[in-house]
Amino acid sequence: MNYKSKKFQLVSGDLIPFIGFGTFQIRGEQLIKDVLNWALSAGYRSIDTAAVYGNEHDIGLALKDLLPKYNLKREDIFITSKLSPSDQGDGARDAVVKSIQNLQCTYLDLYLVHWPGVSGIPTDSDVNSKSRAASWKSLIKAKDEGLVRNIGVSNYMVKHLTELLADCGGVKPAVNQVEWHPSCHPYDLKQLCDKEGILLQAYSSLGGTGNKNLLKDATVISIALKLGKSPAQILLCWALQQNVAIIPKARAKERIDANIDLNFVIDDEDMTLLGNRKSERYAWNPNTVQ
Template sequence: MDCKAMKFQLPSGRLMPLIGFGTFQIHGRSLIREVLDYALAAGYRQIDTAAVYGNEEDIGHALKELLPKYNLRRGDIFITSKLSPSDQGDQALQALQQSVENLNSGYLDLYLIHWPGAQGIPGNHPDNVKLRSASWEALMKGVELGLVRDIGVSNYTVRHLNELLSKNYSVRPAVNQVEWHPHCHGADLKNFCKSQGILLQAYSSLGGSNNPRLIKDPAVVQIATKIKKSPAQVLLRWALQQNIGIIPKARSKEHIEANIDLNFVISDGDMNTLSNMTKKEKYAWDPERIT
């Protein structure tokens, strides 16, 4: 199957592309327009952003101009944004409305609680539990109001997911977006999400911003050389081949095109090598410390 056609069915019944275009740390109206132009031309149909990225308005402005260029309508693309930790709790619905307004998109396809903790509260404070529950209840109202089609979470551990699911809410989490790459992954989280019908979506697939340790790992480089692909393509295909969503970000046309050019297969032996590296390292924040 063409990797661009790979999709996951969400609780709403809508289909989410497994490959998305990440926009973390991409700022400025002209740059946003340029990279989204490259991305849409290359075949990306999912765009991932967040309130804390500070680029929602520029994305909305660019899409208004670019969708007609590619004969696309709003329904042809999938837009994800995320709730800022500063808006956890009763402010969550207002924050969702603001993201929809910023993106000028009419609605969001997916909205995630970005972090299980709340800004300004210690990680071990019990109010984190109350606030993220209040956030979920507010976002369910957002689904009822048509502001968002599906809702989910980001940086949730199995413990956080169990807590959410134990409340038997009428709207179930669609996605859990987490740091996920050969130096940082766990079978327990992967298996739990699969058992609950939650899409596991990877960020920092290449090891994080300005951090070359993963992409230059000798095992990754060796496999890439053998199959005549770039280390980045190998790392992205490793996740995709496990039916894990990916949202690579890039600024250059060359890298944007390469990151969706994943119509190849990594052998079982090489998949095993990548999945069983002795090096274990997180390159982003650690949610385990959040109560």
């Protein structure tokens, strides 16, 4: 399977690459330009950012210079950004406009509600559900205006997604971006997404930091050695073989190149072995948000 060119058809009919380039914690005008230069050269055509990442402006500057370098147009690139939890509510449409201005483009391909809660609001407050419902209505307006082609969510668990689908204004979320790796793979969530035609997109594919980094896991290393691949490639391919999209981030050219070079197959036995782990989240836990 050549995942480098594989795409998923969203509920809108638009196509999104299965492998995107993540930019979380990558900041600085020159660094952003360097990594995006290497990413475009390697074949990435999807870029993932968020308002809270603080790098939209630098991504916009970089793309303005880099797209002509690779004979690319705006429509050749799939750009995703996300709503800050501090902007939940009726003002979500205005947040889309701000991201568009920062990225120096005229529309976004995908815009996600980044978190099911609201900044500064207790997780057990019903303000959270009311605010995310208002956000969705506001994002539908942005979609109708052509500001964004697709809208979706991030960190939505089954309860949040079920709530949204029951009152989505006729517009299903196109994507649900969640923590997904061998130690965190809520299959009930994937089953719901598959049933509704929603693409599940993984973040934190390599696990956490320190001793929770799955790159150092003995099983991952053993399978990597057997296949002649890096531990990172094994973890990324593990998600892809389940039809879960990925957005790996990297700052070094060799890792950027390796993260999209995933044309191999992990056998069923090793796929099961990788997934048979104690369930553990390494990022935040959305289940706490009512």
